[in-house]
Amino acid sequence: MSLTDRAKWNGAAGSYDGFIARAAERRWARFKTELFGGMNGRVLFVAAGTGIDFQFFPPGRSIEAVDVSERMLERAAMRSREYDGQIRLHQMDVRQLAFQDESFDQAYTSCTFCSVSEPVEGLSQLRRVLRPGGTLRMFEHTGSRWFPFNAMLHMCTPFTRRYGPAMNRPTVANVRKAGFEVESVTPHYLDVVKSIKARKPAC
């Protein structure tokens, strides 16, 4: 487990909802509700954080949710109890998932791979635990294909990475590198905030 990531997010847990998440969640609620609405079968949710995304999950699902930070999970525990379904929380690094191969139908992420130190390694783990043909659904902020937005994101990253996420990750390319087939990429803001739909090849 990465102590750097874990320590960073443990430190951020107290202020995360008020400082980063609440305003962003209001802005992105519609897109997340739409994306998470497709949850079905055995679902893995990566980087549960404080559980602020649980409100967008459709009711009645059975979900395994992981996060690297125990402080984040303490806060998520309260929200998981309010969910109309089952959310089981695990302290786990996405790069070292303790689940069996091909044991999930779907994996979901929400602003996760901006913060994972070795994103392709983490995505490869998701590929391992998904069954053949299983789906990966991601709501992420990434680098942009467009100048000058990408230049801004590169400039901000040395600052933001100290306290939270990197802003310039090539996440769509990383998804492909990890062996997924990208089905669609829907930009929600300037090709920076986007929904990514991908699939593990069937064979």
Place this chain on the structure above:
Amino acid sequence: MCAVGGRGRFIVGDLLATSAACALIAAIAGLVVPAGWAAWAAMAAGMLAGMVLAVPCWLVAGLWLGMIEPMLQIMLGGMLAGMAGGMAAVNEVRSDIFGLMLLGLACGAATSLATACADWALRRWGSECP
């Protein structure tokens, strides 16, 4: 396919926050850049001041608008407003604080509106469906 709908209040919020931040940035840049500097140096110093001043403005705006969208707009607008403020300083209009703020306001509003248009265009035509 784009549907402005629920985005409207955030577009207005971004516009107001960016314009206000840029008005402040242009005024400060106009006051701190020395009048005797060459135009290129004044622009560069103003841009740098704009980048630095954009950070606290962004952090405040981010609390009620979300982090990413205001960051991009305030950073871009702040650099533009800083450059404009720096140029105004070498052209000896530094005493006109309201003029500087108006200049910054225009830079911020233009950046925010241009960003909203670019966002609309990207959502309309920028989806990847391989």
